[in-house]
Amino acid sequence: MPTRLLRKLLQSDRERFLESLLESATDYAIITLDLEGRITEWNSGAEQVLGWSEAEALGQNASLFFTPEDQDADAPAKEMAIARDYGRASDERWHVRKGGERFWANGSLMPLIDDASGTIEGYLKILRDRTEQKLAEEKTRQSEAFLRGVLDSSGDCIKVLDLDGRIEFMNAGGLRGMEVEDFSAIRGRSWASLWEDDGAAAAKEALAAAKAGGTGRFTGSAKTLKGTPRWWDVQVTPIAGSDGRPERLLAISRDATDRRHAEAALRETVERYSLVTRATNDAIWDWDLVRNHVQWNEALYTAYGYNPHEIEPTGEWWIAQIHPDDLQEVENHIRAVIAGNGDEWSHEYRFRCASGHYATVLDRGYMVRDAAGQPIRMISAMLDITSRKRAEQELEVVHHELGHRLKNVLTMVQAIASHTLRNSPSMDVARETLAARLVALGKAQDLLISKSSEEAEIGALIHSVLEAHRASEPERLRIRGPHVRLSPQAALSLALILHELATNAVKYGALSNEHGYVDLVWTVTDETPACLALRWSEHGGPKVVEPNRKGFGSRLITRGLPGDIGGDVKLSYEPTGVVCTITAPLDSLAATSV
Structure with missing residues (x-):
């Protein structure tokens, strides 16, 4: 296939020799392309590898023998660009023959350069069919993957050792069984050193038997890398080399821990039966x-x-x-x-x-x-079951106490509902007011149930009742005071009072604008008997005017706590803000029962 381009490259007899050589290279598809990628020369090897005759191929684009997906990816043009920029483009991919059959080939694309001008006049493409090698490699890979899968799926600990007994390989099941997270931590380690007590000597004997061409077997104890003790049934056999002599050793260990435990349990059955009556x-x-x-x-x-x-x-x-x-x-x-x-x-x-x-x-x-x-x-x-019977009796007492407390709560709810409905201007207002008061009552009850059946802490109660008002602007409710325990009745009464004060502050008082705030402070007096002194004072709100008529909320504030446990509640309408002071003996606050 003498060509003008090849003649420029080859001289006289050397040219004819090389031309003959190219024609005889039937295992290689040797193709020349012009600058547009069209086929200009097509040797006999190309006909044999690709199937098209020279007449059919000439003038066709090199994409002729590229797969559709490579054509869509513009692979031929990209390959020419790489050859132009770097002097060579090598690839290994699937190609297409004339009949549509795919084959695997490796190839190179090189630019053809005019010696005189130094410009690229075309390209030389050389392809070699490597399908058999590709399929053989794939078969080998699949075979290796299959064997690897078999090894990995095995629950046995399978190891390959060198003739000195050092670990070269361990399957996935073995890594799991031996609790090895990184094989490098055990690679090259002496396998016999893993065994404990008599197991180390038995392992060395098994290695010696396998190195001599026989089979070594034993059962021994070896800890995993994380220190878990386990028993193993072991077999060691030789792996022969090309000369038939042992080249490596195969050690297969099966976890026998459960079986050993079962055997030990069986041996101990009689002893356990005799001991259980004492234990x-x-x-x-x-x-x-x-x-x-x-x-x-x-x-x-x-x-x-x-x-x-x-x-x-x-x-x-x-x-x-x-x-x-x-x-x-x-x-x-x-x-x-x-x-x-x-x-x-x-x-x-x-x-x-x-x-x-x-x-x-x-x-x-x-x-x-x-x-x-x-x-x-x-x-x-x-x-x-004496303790259990005693606990059942105590539980019965608790049930009675709970029933008693529930009756008291229902009585308080009935009173709140009755007064709210009587003093509200409409059912909508009554519904809203009653719901809010019951929520406050519920919060106090939740606190009592979650903390203790006997008492609640005043700070936790206040934060729980005022949580909705403090959520967005906590700095507007300044709460502080010492730790004080309250009885259930005192906690419920105080919760309702605080709810009414906070509701009025939001509607008319210090919390109705953007700048007001509330100081809520309580202390314990040193006098005898000791008293709780709590003070609610509003600041920065609208000017306060004492209402002409006292509603249920005001009456609940001034009469609720004194009526339940004694003490004194004062509510004053200072121009700078509402002030409510509560004074009550600590003994009555803590000791009142529901």
């Missing part, structure tokens, strides 16, 4: 009904004070310790189980301890019968 808090008794012999465990001493070896081992002794008021019911229950076909028995009764006091017990037994259905044995566990 439990239940007094376990085993009554042989045929011989009338009762065997007790040591809990009879630890829980009830009796030494099993010093008591009479009969059913009569046990029955004699039952409280006289419970005895008849227990006997009737046991007789009913014995006479019937039942297998289980349980009863609560009072059992006399060695100290003479009675413990409430829950006795749960199982009846063993012979082949004829006759009871021959009864095994039971007697649990001391």
Whole structure:
């Protein structure tokens, strides 16, 4: 395929030699392109690799043998630009033959430069079909990926060791089992050094057996890298090299911890059975009904004070310790189980301890019968439930207290609702006012429930009731004072008073403009009896004028707390702002019950 461009490159006999050489290179597609990327020369190797004849290919764009996706990405033009700018463009990608079949090829594109002018006159493209190599590499990669997947999915710890026993590889299952987060932490480490006690010697023997061409096996204990102790069943075999001699060693360790534990548990079953009667808090008794012999465990001493070896081992002794008021019911229950076909028995009764006091017990037994259905044995566990019964009684008291408190709250709600509805100009106002007052009451009740059933802390109560007013501008409510505990009734009354004061401040007082603020301060006096002195004072609000008529809110402020616990409440309408002072004895504030 002599060409004008090649003739410029090749001279005389050398030219003919190279031309013949190019034509004989049938394994390579050698193509020349003009500056627009059109095919100008097409050797026989191109015909063989790509399928198009020279006549079919000449004048076509080089994109002819590029895949559609590479054509869309303008790969041919980009390749020419790289060759022009850097002197060569190499690629390895899928290409297309004449019939549409895809093949993998590596290629190079080089510019053809005129010696005289130094300008690029065209390009030389050389392609070689590497499909077989590509498929072989892909097959190898898939095979390796498959083997890797098999190794990774195995729960065994699979390791490759060198002939000195150093770790070269560990599969993912092994890394998990050995709790290795980074393989580099264990790479090159002596495998035998991981084993404890006799396991180290057994590991060395297994390595020696594998190096000699045999198989080494043992079971040993080795900790993970995080210190977790585990047992392993191990097999070590040689990995032969090309000469058939061991080149590396394969060590497969299977976690045998669960099996070892199960074996240990099985060995300990008899011992555990004999010990459980001593370890439990239940007094376990085993009554042989045929011989009338009762065997007790040591809990009879630890829980009830009796030494099993010093008591009479009969059913009569046990029955004699039952409280006289419970005895008849227990006997009737046991007789009913014995006479019937039942297998289980349980009863609560009072059992006399060695100290003479009675413990409430829950006795749960199982009846063993012979082949004829006759009871021959009864095994039971007697649990001391005295504390539980006491807790149940205390819970019952709490329930009564809660019911009492709920009645008081409902009474207060009824009074608030009645006064609000009576003094409101409309139902809408009544609804809004009543809802706000009940919210304040609810906040105080929430505080009592969340903190204690007996009392609430005044600071927490104030912050809870005034939370909505402090959320956006906390500096406008300046709250301070010492720690003081309030009874439930005092907390509820104070919550309603603070709600009314805050509501009036927002509507008419210091909180109705942008500059006013409220000082809320309380102290404890040194006099006897000690008193709580609380002062609410408004500043910076509109000028205050005492109202002609006192509503329910004002009456609630001045009469609520004194009526509930005693003390004194004064409400004054100073021109600079409303002032409310509350004085009440600490004893009455803390001791009043609901």
